[in-house]
Amino acid sequence: SPQHEHVTNVLDYTLNLINQSLLRVTCPGTVSEWDWLHTMQPGYILAISVLGILGNVFVLLVFCLHKKACTVAEIYLSNLAAADLLLVSCLPFWAVNVANGFNWPFGPLLCRLVNVGIKMNAYCSIYFLVLVSVDRYVALVHTMSHGRMRRPSYAKLGCLLVWGFGLLLGTPTMLFREVKWFPDFEVTACFLDYPSPKMELVFNMTLIVFGFAIPVSVISYCTCQIIQALKNQAMERFNTEHTERKATLLVLSVLLAFLLCWVPFHLVTALDVLLRAADISGCNLSNILDICNQVFTYLAFFNSVLNPVLYVIVGKNFRKKVMEVFEQLSMRKKMATGSQRSQLSSTLKTLA
Template sequence: MDMITNSTDMTGRNSTNTSHCPFAEEWDWLHTMQPGYILAISVLGILGNVFVLLVFCLHKKACTVAEIYLSNLAAADLLLVSCLPFWAVNVANGFNWPFGSLLCRLVNVGIKMNAYCSIYFLVLVSVDRYVALVHTMSHGRMRRPSYAKLGCLLVWGFGLLLGTPTMLFRAVKWVPDFEVTACFLDYPSPKMELVFNVTLIVFGFAIPVSVISYCTCQIIQALKNQAMERFNTEHTERKATLLVLSVLLAFLLCWVPFHLVTALDVLLSAADISGCNLSNSLDICNQVFTYLAFFNSVLNPVLYVIVGKNFRKKVMEVFEQLSMRKKMASGSQRSQLSSTLKTLA
């Protein structure tokens, strides 16, 4: 039996690549587990990220620059997990795409935008922490909420731009080899496919991870220096930085394996190196690491609660605000009822 690559592949590879290799037994296990896993991630991710966004939106104080970036990261994660149920149905349906051509494009653009936007929001938040802790004298001028909002808008636009190939080349077509109507990337030529794959690696991984790594090293060094000097005037900044470092670490652990496998696959394709065992191993690793990357969208809200002391404080204040509003509304209703009874009397 020939092999069909799972269409949730984010690499940009043609998702209906076929070979004359025997079908690996591991694929049966993956296909059995995928729908339930995807749906679980979707439910947990939607609940967690909606909760984070509500806290940031309902809190009476305006968001700080770091919180603006983290709230946009939560929005990107929410976009991803909102698209995943379509793929759960697709996998459960034997990779027959039942939602039409438009949703085939839109759902995959949403997934691709998360891959790009998430890492660039982390670039912005890394640079923000770098400026706040390493260049403390100038951070007041550079770290303005208006600049942060503009930066987020540019990231969303950049993510949409890099998702253009997905919008153009995703198609729903009959695949005779597997007897399914699949939603897959149908590039006009292998050369164009290679160009877009290299673009994903360079702009979706190499450049942003280099910036994040540099900023993170400088941030850690600055925190060490402040600890040695017993420098406590920036205590709030350091608490925010610890949350950011946790989010960065989680992102790298979840996404680096996916990007490394993608890079290896592209290099082997460019060098025209193939083989049944190699092909099966790469495709299975790609699937496992893709779903590890998706799990990051569930992990971030958990980190906000566990590591983010300021976030937990905001949560308590929001609940207090809602409780006060409820009491005020209840008191107003009782007052109106009392006034009405007096009038009737």
């Protein structure tokens, strides 16, 4: 069904499937197989959006309101929270789209902007994790040189470059996204319409290489080195700074959650691109890939809700920051109340 595949295409590398689905005959029996998934989509997307917005806004407020400047790792994690917030802020538009029978009601500009935001999250999230993995690798494996390399100014510059890179790779979405009426299916779809199949294949391969293969390779190498360094230090009874170890445990938890949520999504996408490049098709195969794309897309979205939970459960430093922020706010409130009382008292004395 073209409508079923339209939701599968929430991310740009799968969004081009709708163009093919509009031109081919629906596989027999697919509607009943998809019904169970589509009944839960709007509610699931909205739940992810609400929880993700609350969680990531909370994380950003803690980092911003805390009186001490953020460490290098915290700069990266706060930018990761911002990327997650960008994603979950875009998802309600898709929830409305699904509930509206897959007719896009928000116009062409939001069609482009919402999907650029989703695409940027796909790229920026993984590259912020690359940065934080490299930071932990330098801090634990190359401890002698980390003072020169791990500076907040360098971290902020790295984050700025990641945002720019994500925006650059989201350019095709901005250029080729369209809202178009399909009279045969009575659907006004927001979809990605590449000028040619060759360009579509190039951009899909770009996503797989730059959005998955390269960053995951770097993350995997750094993670292996970090774990080995922690084991060696434990065997040698060599104590790293306590804060470094706690930060590393949080980073490893975030990396594990990211890989569990996103790797199935990228693997199915890579398989889909390879099969289409080899011109291998079939009703059963297409239906299985579409359902897997659907499920793994929403599993990937769940990662944006999971990260703030991990900060609270695993991040001892983060929990300490939360308590200190509440203490700061409480002190400010007491000082403001005391100031108001002092002003009132002086006013009464003047009147007397």
